[in-house]
Amino acid sequence: MEEIFKKEKEFYIPFFNRLPVVFERGEGCWLFDCNGKKYLDLVAGIACVSVGYSHPEFIAKVTEQLKKLVHVSNLYYTTPQLDLAEKLKKITGLSKFFFSNSGTEAVEGALKIARKVTGKKKFIALENSFHGRTMGALSVTWKEKFRKPFEPLISPVEFCKFNDIQDFEKKADEETAAVIIEPIQGESGVYEVNKDFIKAIFEKREELGFVVIFDEVQTGFGRTGRWFAKEHFGYEPDIMTMAKAMASGIPMGGIGVKDEIAEKIEFSEHGSTFGGNPLACSASIATIEIIEKENLVENAEKVGEYLKKRLEELEFDPRGKGLMLGFDLDGKYKNKAVEIVKECLKKGLILNYTSENTIRLVPPLILKKEEVDYAYEILKSVFS
Numbered sequence: 001m002e003e004i005f006k007k008e009k010e011f012y013i014p015f016f017n018r019l020p021v022v023f024e025r026g027e028g029c030w031l032f033d034c035n036g037k038k039y040l041d042l043v044a045g046i047a048c049v050s051v052g053y054s055h056p057e058f059i060a061k062v063t064e065q066l067k068k069l070v071h072v073s074n075l076y077y078t079t080p081q082l083d084l085a086e087k088l089k090k091i092t093g094l095s096k097f098f099f100s101n102s103g104t105e106a107v108e109g110a111l112k113i114a115r116k117v118t119g120k121k122k123f124i125a126l127e128n129s130f131h132g133r134t135m136g137a138l139s140v141t142w143k144e145k146f147r148k149p150f151e152p153l154i155s156p157v158e159f160c161k162f163n164d165i166q167d168f169e170k171k172a173d174e175e176t177a178a179v180i181i182e183p184i185q186g187e188s189g190v191y192e193v194n195k196d197f198i199k200a201i202f203e204k205r206e207e208l209g210f211v212v213i214f215d216e217v218q219t220g221f222g223r224t225g226r227w228f229a230k231e232h233f234g235y236e237p238d239i240m241t242m243a244k245a246m247a248s249g250i251p252m253g254g255i256g257v258k259d260e261i262a263e264k265i266e267f268s269e270h271g272s273t274f275g276g277n278p279l280a281c282s283a284s285i286a287t288i289e290i291i292e293k294e295n296l297v298e299n300a301e302k303v304g305e306y307l308k309k310r311l312e313e314l315e316f317d318p319r320g321k322g323l324m325l326g327f328d329l330d331g332k333y334k335n336k337a338v339e340i341v342k343e344c345l346k347k348g349l350i351l352n353y354t355s356e357n358t359i360r361l362v363p364p365l366i367l368k369k370e371e372v373d374y375a376y377e378i379l380k381s382v383f384s
């Protein structure tokens with residue numbers, strides 16, 4: 001391990017403050033490090049590996065595509081891309097799709113489309129939002145620390161207080177091109193937007209003619225116990241962004257739009273070399289098929305409830321839906337999230353912290369109750 005750490009210091013840009021472990025392989029919800037030690041993973045590569053590590057059907061389908069055709073660019077037609085778009089229409093309710101390689105790129109595309117179709121410039125995002133690290137997505141991301149060094153970013157952008165209808169109504173105006181929200185904020189520590197707030201956004205949309213973008217990069221593909229978190233609220237966005245769990249760990253993102261938006265988009269207004277290549281699309285199709293076949297949306301809801309209950313037994317107050325949960329630390333553990341994550345890692349349990357006081361759990365959607373019990377025992381020993 002020491003050698004790998006040394007190599008990183010010598011050759012890699014240190015954007016990430018990593019945990020001291022070198023992972024080599026995975027199976028189901030379990031990861032194995034370079035010494036063969038096993039860990040129960042409640043992070044799934046930050047909400048990505050939805051069908052679990054080394055899923056045989058996933059491997060078979062992606063390998064089949066790998067042998068046939070990996071990439072030809074968007075200059076030509078390929079079947080997996082259009083099969084995926086057809087599948088997404090069924091599970092998202094949106095009409096047309098374009099693919100990218102990450103969440104932040106999907107957000108870039110969504111912001112561009114919003115400006116194009118409305119002819120307006122201003123974006124409204126929420127306080128504590130996270131939409132990515134490229135210049136457009138960063139401009140609608142809340143944290144000063146992420147944005148400040150890179151200003152000037154795109155403007156105008158206004159941040160609205162979370163779930164504050166009055167503040168929203170003050171900020172939404174005739175100049176607004178789009179309101180972008182995560183239905184459940186992930187990076188800020190798992191906070192749900194409430195239904196009344198969403199209702200107020202859609203009412204203003206009628207009056208002012210902006211578009212509503214739901215950023216479902218983290219909440220999509222079964223994570224919250226629904227295919228998409230929008231289903232908890234009963235409102236249909238004009239544009240939706242997706243990524244993370246979309247191809248179970250193969251880099252993949254996408255934008256979905258309603259017909260009336262698609263009609264206003266013109267040739268060559270957006271693009272990507274790799275976006276939607278046959279390999280990534282086959283991984284996404286395999287992911288969706290496994291989620292369907294193994295009822296993983298229902299599993300996320302059921303096992304998520306169980307995980308919540310077990311966390312409550314440990315006297316935490318978990319937030320979130322399905323297998324997207326966050327909880328804060330208290331008492332003698334206040335602001336000790338980093339230490340707790342490190343201690344759990346030593347004991348073979350992988351958690352994630354979103355701040356010094358908040359733990360986030362976004363495990364593979366195949367998580368079983370027995371695995372929750374395993375995690376419970378480790379957590380109990382750490383918080384004793």
Ligand SMILES: Cc1ncc(COP(=O)(O)O)c(C=O)c1O
Pocket residue numbers: 102103104105107130131132133182186187215216217218243244
């Ligand atoms: C809601 C949301 N949008 C966008 C992104 C950016 O995605 P990526 O890291 O794939 O660029 C993230 C990443 O955490 C996210 O949670």
